[in-house]
Amino acid sequence: MTEIVLSDVSKRFRLPDREVTALDGITETFRSGSFTALIGPSGCGKSTLLRLIADVLPPSTGEIRIGNHDPAIARRSHEIGFVFQDASLLPWRTVLDNVSLPIEVAGKAPARDPRALITMVGLAGFEQARPSQLSGGMQQRVAIARALALEPKVLLMDEPFGALDEITRQRMNLELLDIWKASGTTAVLVTHSISEAVFMADTVLVLSANPGRIAHRIHIDLPRPRRLEMMRLPAFNAVENDVRAALFDDGTRVPA
Amino acid sequence: MARAVAEPDARLLPGRYAEAQERLAALRRAIVFAVLLMGTLLLVWAGIIAALDVPHYMAPSPQAVWGALTGEWAVLSKALGFTLRSTLAGMALALVLALVLAALFTFSDLLSRAFLPLIVILRTAPILAIAPLLIMIFGRGQATSVAVVVMVSVVPLMVNAARGFRSAPANVVELMHVCGASWWQTFQKVRLPFAAPYVFTGIRMAAAGAVLSAMLAEWLSGAPGLGTLILEASSFRRLPLMWAGVVISMAASVSLYVVTVQLERKMTR
Ligand SMILES: Nc1ncnc2c1ncn2[C@@H]1O[C@H](COP(=O)(O)OP(=O)(O)O)[C@@H](O)[C@H]1O
Ligand SMILES: [Mg+2]
Numbered sequence: 001m002t003e004i005v006l007s008d009v010s011k012r013f014r015l016p017d018r019e020v021t022a023l024d025g026i027t028e029t030f031r032s033g034s035f036t037a038l039i040g041p042s043g044c045g046k047s048t049l050l051r052l053i054a055d056v057l058p059p060s061t062g063e064i065r066i067g068n069h070d071p072a073i074a075r076r077s078h079e080i081g082f083v084f085q086d087a088s089l090l091p092w093r094t095v096l097d098n099v100s101l102p103i104e105v106a107g108k109a110p111a112r113d114p115r116a117l118i119t120m121v122g123l124a125g126f127e128q129a130r131p132s133q134l135s136g137g138m139q140q141r142v143a144i145a146r147a148l149a150l151e152p153k154v155l156l157m158d159e160p161f162g163a164l165d166e167i168t169r170q171r172m173n174l175e176l177l178d179i180w181k182a183s184g185t186t187a188v189l190v191t192h193s194i195s196e197a198v199f200m201a202d203t204v205l206v207l208s209a210n211p212g213r214i215a216h217r218i219h220i221d222l223p224r225p226r227r228l229e230m231m232r233l234p235a236f237n238a239v240e241n242d243v244r245a246a247l248f249d250d251g252t253r254v255p256a
Numbered sequence: 257m258a259r260a261v262a263e264p265d266a267r268l269l270p271g272r273y274a275e276a277q278e279r280l281a282a283l284r285r286a287i288v289f290a291v292l293l294m295g296t297l298l299l300v301w302a303g304i305i306a307a308l309d310v311p312h313y314m315a316p317s318p319q320a321v322w323g324a325l326t327g328e329w330a331v332l333s334k335a336l337g338f339t340l341r342s343t344l345a346g347m348a349l350a351l352v353l354a355l356v357l358a359a360l361f362t363f364s365d366l367l368s369r370a371f372l373p374l375i376v377i378l379r380t381a382p383i384l385a386i387a388p389l390l391i392m393i394f395g396r397g398q399a400t401s402v403a404v405v406v407m408v409s410v411v412p413l414m415v416n417a418a419r420g421f422r423s424a425p426a427n428v429v430e431l432m433h434v435c436g437a438s439w440w441q442t443f444q445k446v447r448l449p450f451a452a453p454y455v456f457t458g459i460r461m462a463a464a465g466a467v468l469s470a471m472l473a474e475w476l477s478g479a480p481g482l483g484t485l486i487l488e489a490s491s492f493r494r495l496p497l498m499w500a501g502v503v504i505s506m507a508a509s510v511s512l513y514v515v516t517v518q519l520e521r522k523m524t525r
Contacts, residue, residue, distance in 0.1 A: 054434045075436050082434040088427040092449055101445070105437045150435075 002067040002079070002153035002186050004030035004053060009062035010211075011048055022048045024211035026062070035180060035187045037197035037204045039247060045212025046190040050156045053188070054080050066154060074154065078106045081152030081185070085159040087139035089131040095142050096127040102149045111151035121145045121175060137168040144172075148179065155185045162192060169193075170228060173200060177226060194243050198236065199226055206246040216246035275453075276521040283514060316496040321503065324496035331485070332497075336504055339481035342398055342470040343512065346405020347462060353406065354413035354458070358451075359443060362421040372418075379411045383469075387476040396477045404473035409462035416458030420451025456520040463516045467509040482508075 011023040022045040030036050038046045051057045052064060055071035066074040074080055081102075089098045099114040118127055121141035131139055140160060147155060161169045173196060180187050191197050197204045201220055208215040220239055222230060230236050298318045304310065305317045312320065325332065357375070361368035383390075383404055394400040424447045432442040471483030478484055482505045489498035 051430075056430055056433060075434060078436045080434050082431060084427045084431070086427060088425060088431055090428065090446065090449070102435045104445070105432065105435045105441055 003032045003065075004067075004154060004186060004188070005065045006053075007063045007065075009052065009059045009064060011045070011052060011057065012060045021211035023052070023059075024213055026212075026214060028205065028214060030186055030188060031202075032067075032186055033184045034202050035177075035189070035200055037201035038188065038190045038207060039192070039194065039197045039204060039243065040207030040212070040215075041209050041247075044207040044209035046207060047158050048212070049207075050082075050158050050188065050190060053154070054082055054156055078102065078150045079153040081147030081150070081155045083140075083143050083147045083155075083157040083160040085162045087131070087136075087143040089139055089142055089146075091131050094128050094130060095123060095134070098131065098142055099145045099149055101146060106150055112149055114145070114149060117145040117148055118142075120179065137164045137172065140164060141172070141175075144176065144179075148183065151183060152185055155180070155183075155187045157187070157189045159190050159192060161196070169196070174226075174228070176200070177224075181225070194240055194247070195231060198222075198239050198243060199231060204243055206243065218242055218246060273521065273524045276517060276524060279517050280521060283517060287510075313493055313495065316499060320496040321499045324494075324500040325503070328497055328500065332482075332500060332504055335480060335482045335485040335501070336508060338398070338479070339401075339467065339470050339474065339483065339505070340508060342401035342473070342479075342481065343405055343466045343508075345398075346402045346470065347409050347459070347466050349402065350406040350409035350413055350462065351455075351459065354410050354417050355455070357410075357414050358417035358421055361418050362443070362447065363439060368418075375414070376411060379407070383407065383472060384476070390473075391477055397479055400477040401470050401473040401479055401481065404476075405466050405469045408469040409466055412461040413455070413458040416454045416461070417451055420454025421447045423454060424450040452524070456516070456524075459516050460513065460520075463512045464509070467505060467512060471505060 006026050006028045009023060009026040010021065013020045013022055026049065038049065040046055048057065052059050053066070053071060055075040064071050066079065071080075090101070093101070095118060096114055099117055103111075103114065115127060118124060121144055123138060123141055123145070126134065126138070131142070134142070140163070144160065147157075161172050164172065177200065189197075189200055191200075198220055204216075204218040204220060205214050206216040206218065207213065218239070222236060222239070301315075302318050305315060316324075357371075361372060390400050390403055394403050421443075428446055429442060432446055437445070470481065471486070473479070474481040474483030475487055482501050486498050486501040486505070489495070489501060
């Protein structure tokens with residue numbers, strides 16, 4: 001199974017004039033098949049944490065294991081799916097060819113049919129469209145379909161819906177939960193939205209800045225499957241308030 | 257959360273096509289203007305020579321140049337063919353060399369820091385100064401011409417290609433890495449296509465001087481192209497032939513530029 005384990009991980013960046021400690025003493029286990037949300041002020045190291053897990057950057061100290069392997073091994077065996085805030089599509093490729101990109105890279109039989117993925121993210125009929133012909137929300141769905149193309153064991157998302165309007169965002173959230181449930185992938189979602197974090201996750205990790213640390217772990221006991229109506233329940237609002245309190249009352253100043 | 261939707265750089269491709277279209281339109285306007293200007297100049301030229309009775313060994317009349325163009329077409333076209341072959345072979349070779357070098361520099365920052373300044377500095381050495389060396393290595397035939405065109409073209413091509421390879425958005429490159437892509441896969445699937453508009457800019461810049469470089473090489477080596485034809489016609493005081501050669505070399509330069517613009521338009525369609 002694909003558990004992500006971080007043991008006493010820290011990350012420092014050397015700048016010309018000083019050193020920045022982006023993350024310090026991060027010890028955390030992301031259970032296999034769980035959904036975790038990361039929330040915290042800008043600059044607290046959320047993106048850095050995802051990049052460490054994805055083997056884009058090496059940790060300065062500590063160790064990261066993905067399903068008992070080094071992240072580099074997980075990455076090279078194409079087990080990691082990544083979604084950025086901007087869709088980062090290749091403008092000259094069609095939707096279909098963008099979704100197929102990881103399959104081309106891996107050079108093996110597709111774990112999933114790209115056309116089925118496109119249908120799943122609600123873009124059936126747009127297979128031959130170019131990214132420039134799509135709205136921001138549609139482009140982001142293409143990016144999610146692309147991240148799922150190799151049936152990743154780990155799905156890392158860095159504010160994937162940050163640029164979308166509220167309605168599109170909620171629809172995408174529901175779709176993403178269905179996809180996650182069906183695929184059994186271990187998901188980590190960075191978000192700025194408290195309600196999105198509570199709605200999606202089993203566990204919300206609240207990070208504090210300077211240095212980036214896990215300040216609070218909040219378990220969300222709402223039943224699954226999650227439904228939009230739940231957002232009006234007192235229980236949902238109570239958890240939201242817990243997260244809000246954790247985010248604002250941990251002694252660090254939160255930039256507006 | 258009402259942030260603007262971050263559009264990816266999709267405008268790049270249609271933009272490139274539109275730009276090429278625009279350049280072509282501008283070129284057409286320039287050609288019409290040039291034809292009108294040349295027509296006027298020719299009239300003034302012919303008028304002055306007739307009015308002042310300028311001796312033909314100082315400046316030929318347009319009619320005499322036209323006579324040379326048609327009368328000596330066999331000689332001229334042979335020389336043009338030689339020069340054009342040197343130019344095209346040189347540019348093709350320079351393009352391959354530039355892409356390989358730029359790719360190496362993208363691959364390794366160390367290589368880039370060590371060799372890029374060196375190449376740019378080497379390029380500032382006047383061709384005239386290294387001509388004897390070139391002739392010694394490549395002989396008095398076409399090879400020296402090709403070498404000179406390569407030397408003159410490779411730097412603008414390489415600098416633009418390197419800039420193009422680096423223009424791929426960091427997120428896209430990072431995404432390829434996370435997908436487990438090799439350096440070569442990222443290069444071929446992401447960096448090369450993102451570099452295409454930059455490479456075309458390099459080709460346009462190089463094309464502008466390539467015909468002239470090939471002719472310069474002929475002046476140094478004596479190889480039988482347009483450059484040598486112009487030089488010899490001048491020293492034998494065959495002014496109409498000399499001017500015919502000049503006109504043809506200019507036409508060749510402009511045509512080469514038009515071809516690169518057309519090529520870009522085709523490939524970015
Ligand atoms: N490549 C880098 N080089 C230097 N500093 C960096 C780099 N990446 C991130 N940082 C610094 O690390 C800190 C955390 O950044 P980041 O992980 O992007 O935060 P977040 O995603 O939570 O907003 C910031 O202070 C940022 O300036
Ligand atoms: Mg970030």
